[in-house]
Amino acid sequence: MQQPHIELEDLRVTLGKREILHGLNLQLRGRTVGLLGPNGAGKSTLISTMLGFWKPSAGTARVMGFDVRTEARQIRSLIGYMPENDSFIANMPAISFVRLGAELSGLPAEQALERAHEALFYVGLGEARYRKLGAYSLGMKQMAKLAQAIVHGPKVLILDEPTNGLDPQARTRMIKLIQEMRELGTMHIVVCSHLLRDIEETCEEAVILKAGNIVHHSNLEEERAANKRFVEMETEGDDGTFADAIGKLGCVCSVTAGKIRTVLPEGIEIRDIYRLAADRDIQLRRMNYRRDSLEDIFLKAMERREEPVNGSL
């Protein structure tokens, strides 16, 4: 089994007198992981802890096997971080800014310059690389932040709200870049976002935080596959017994607002539902394979009580 790149063991972080993260247990192995949660859920604190900005008050956190408490320097040399907030030196050209990041990560000056050129071309800022960052648009600044995060070839890339403030075109470009990097498979990517669509399009795993607890951790691919067995129907001429009949087939079934929702177990196919309807002379007016979107997962997780989930896949 692949070693987890991020491992949390009963991680507790206290800021002031307030405990922000309440004993998180998590093992992340996927190439791309989405970190979700409402404001104040503890996402930024978790990222800061992984970067070594906050020391755990109890428990441990390890990134690529290094302990955040004692080996923050080694961790930082393996991490590429794109912060959510503005992070640039206004009167510095993008090329110098990205080169500075590379040199701080340990690249010799010449290689750092070469990599800075390449990283800026890669994110689409090649032609604007000698312009000062203060003169960049918001979208360009986001791309420059991404360039500085990847310039040194990190093993773990942390992207905090990467599509913040981007227009649709720039967002598509950013998502495409993340997908490309994921496909290359040379780094693990953690995407922290409020935009569920971004996570859905880029991530294999999703971790949902709520009030300092992990309330959901799942493999999105597996969820998607499982949800293909989910069927939603609208009927005409049903006297209320159709749902019971479906239930007798062995399906878990619920009726809300005139819609029948069911999950088909192994061995039961859609044609069995059609046969059942035909036998009872019931019209099936609408039938959807309704994929349970990340939004549904997120909303369910938010409704759930704050019971910590042991996050290991």
Place this chain on the structure above:
Amino acid sequence: MAVYKRTYKPYAGPLTTPILRFLVVQRYAFNTVSKSRLLNTGYVACFIPVIFVICALYLNQNASVLGLVGQHPGFMKIDGSFFMNILGFQGVLAGILTAFIGPSLVAPDLVNGSLSLYMSRPISRAEYILGKGAVIGALAGAITLLPALLMFFVQSSLVGWNWMLNNIYLLNASVFVCSIIIAIFTLLGLAMSALVRWKIVAGALILAVFAIGKGFGAMIDNVMRTNSGNYLDLQTLIQIVAMDMFHTTPQSTEYVPVWSAWVALIAICGLLLFILNRKLRVCEVAG
């Protein structure tokens, strides 16, 4: 990851020594500072008095030139007072220099949150401070310590090794006093730059620390009839320590003891370091 391919490739080349990583911060900060023509011109001008002093040292031992004005070699006494006066003047220039360059060192990293990018790299807060401080340290050192060393060795070569051996305390005093000046100015420049993000205000504040401290100190001394006001006056504190090290007679009796001046200077350095560290800590996390 060649440019023309526009694709991403991890880096597998060599890495630099972690212990010298602070020099990257220093180099980039120095590049930013050295872009100002006004500063470059002013900085070069700081060496003009030194050239005059070196010439004066030479002429002081030149019998034929001195004979023209009816003086004998050695008419100018080269002792602790001489060194202290020159260092005092160069120290003022170093203070003005700090007021110019200090604000452009840390503030730009705090204005748009780039500090979190520094700190997410394998570099510590101490290394960041060391790198930024090295800029003020190197520049201030070149106009204080370097002239003092130059004066000492030029005088030694002109007068002889006996003078050098008899006055070795001037060398020690120069190194110590210049180190104090450099440490105070470096920490003051960085702390003010971290506290006030507006460059002009931060620069004015650096100069104000000296002026206001002196004013308040004098006021306290006059009103309360004590010497405690010295503790607020950075210039006087450095002067007290320098007078002791250069073996000069105090011009006034209204000075606090030398040991307490040392303690006060160390406490001020500690306070400035605390302010700097606290401010950077907040900004590195908040971004």
